[in-house]
Amino acid sequence: MNQESQEEQDLATVSDGFCTEEEFSVLLAERTRLLVHIDTLARQNPRSRLSRKVHATVFEQATMVEELLEDHDARYNKTFASLLELVSSLCAFSSVGQSLKLIGLHTRAGGFLGDAESDEAFRTETDKAQRFSDRSVRALLAEIHKAASRVCDLTAFDEAPLQIMSQDTARRRLPHTVGTDDHEDVGSMIATEASLFLAAHKAMNDRAPCQRFDDVGAMRQFVSRICNEEQSRFLEAKLQNIHSRYNTFIANTQIEMENKTLRDFRHALSMSLELTHVLRNLVHFYERHEDDLRIEASKASVSELIDKASVLDCILNYGLYFVYRFMGAGVPAAEQLLSEFTTEISVDLPLPDGLILHARPASLIARIVAHHGMPVTISMNGDSCYAGSIMQVILLAGRHLDARSVGFRGDQTTVQHLELLFEHGLGEQGLDTFPDELHYLRSGA
Numbered sequence: 001m002n003q004e005s006q007e008e009q010d011l012a013t014v015s016d017g018f019c020t021e022e023e024f025s026v027l028l029a030e031r032t033r034l035l036v037h038i039d040t041l042a043r044q045n046p047r048s049r050l051s052r053k054v055h056a057t058v059f060e061q062a063t064m065v066e067e068l069l070e071d072h073d074a075r076y077n078k079t080f081a082s083l084l085e086l087v088s089s090l091c092a093f094s095s096v097g098q099s100l101k102l103i104g105l106h107t108r109a110g111g112f113l114g115d116a117e118s119d120e121a122f123r124t125e126t127d128k129a130q131r132f133s134d135r136s137v138r139a140l141l142a143e144i145h146k147a148a149s150r151v152c153d154l155t156a157f158d159e160a161p162l163q164i165m166s167q168d169t170a171r172r173r174l175p176h177t178v179g180t181d182d183h184e185d186v187g188s189m190i191a192t193e194a195s196l197f198l199a200a201h202k203a204m205n206d207r208a209p210c211q212r213f214d215d216v217g218a219m220r221q222f223v224s225r226i227c228n229e230e231q232s233r234f235l236e237a238k239l240q241n242i243h244s245r246y247n248t249f250i251a252n253t254q255i256e257m258e259n260k261t262l263r264d265f266r267h268a269l270s271m272s273l274e275l276t277h278v279l280r281n282l283v284h285f286y287e288r289h290e291d292d293l294r295i296e297a298s299k300a301s302v303s304e305l306i307d308k309a310s311v312l313d314c315i316l317n318y319g320l321y322f323v324y325r326f327m328g329a330g331v332p333a334a335e336q337l338l339s340e341f342t343t344e345i346s347v348d349l350p351l352p353d354g355l356i357l358h359a360r361p362a363s364l365i366a367r368i369v370a371h372h373g374m375p376v377t378i379s380m381n382g383d384s385c386y387a388g389s390i391m392q393v394i395l396l397a398g399r400h401l402d403a404r405s406v407g408f409r410g411d412q413t414t415v416q417h418l419e420l421l422f423e424h425g426l427g428e429q430g431l432d433t434f435p436d437e438l439h440y441l442r443s444g445a
Helices: 003-016 021-044 052-071 081-107 116-151 186-207 216-225 229-249 254-258 260-288 296-303 308-341 359-372 390-399 412-423 436-443
Strands: 344-350 376-380 383-386 405-411
Touching: 021 052, 021 116, 052 081, 052 116, 081 116, 081 260, 081 296, 116 296, 116 308, 186 229, 186 254, 186 260, 186 308, 216 260, 216 308, 229 260, 254 260, 260 308, 344 412, 359 390, 359 412, 359 436, 376 390, 376 412, 383 390, 405 412, 412 436
Parallel strands: none
Antiparallel strands: 344 405, 376 383, 376 405
């Protein structure tokens, strides 16, 4: 057997083998040492609010411990399964704590929800959510300390290696001097981001209205049917994509510095995104501990520490409610930006002989509109609909089988790409003949 084969066999032996609980306890003791120390610091400062640095450090350390436990299949071991549930919960609440601290810093700059009463209510609710998050992190740290002490030989630090209990202070920023040159197509990008934001807001309102809850049973049903983890992640991903592109192409440009509407839009977008972080983490925690397939003892250890009614209240009456409010507050800014930075054109395009808008060309039209994220209207014989919906386009074409031309009105770049689609036969001869401008249609085929 050659050396390479021997190394592969040795690796397989290690990866497929087992370690004793005693051997694992040594690894766990080293990995949990800093969490245990933070718990000691927190106990020494019982009335202190946990700083953002505390939450960030706890999240980092808890994630490392969780990875160690998961890597060793702790969820299937009676000795360590409960500890894994505690550490996973700590990851969720420390992440929530980080987002809430950032939200708190943003709210110091001033109000945004339209009136002083709403802004004050948001600050009060944010403070309430922060206190709940702090209590939860403290309780989980203490229980992890106890659980780790039962299964590990822990030696506390004599002195603190980190001074992380200090309070958060307002940020003082350096002048923004990097990236202030405008991208040549920044106006089109602004219009696209505004359009995508409006579409996300509409999707939320179509899903369910903005509302408050006071009945725990109703909250459970709503989280299960409407605001589950899948939907929370979907909304977060939408806002994250908009926010990421904004930061890449628009943030700190000259046009942003000179345009208050654009700065208002950015604030609404940033606050909405941070609130969805809170929402998604709490929904993940709630669903994880509503799962009857999990080990009952592991679930019970967390359920005794964290009140699920309070979690539901924070999910719906803080997280989701204020996502609605901030997105709603950003709608006027988005609409103004869309109007200001969109160049609209209208075209009337002839259909090739013998061709009707069946499913394939209708899907290509819808994909072009979706790719650019800008509102475009399609019309036939004076009847019109939104061109980004394949079903609406197919229904429109079905009502006007005799039409030999199609009209489009909307964003200039999007409409120009639709013109290219028609010039190249609406894909009836295949997508390989499409010009480079329509490359995204080929890659998505």
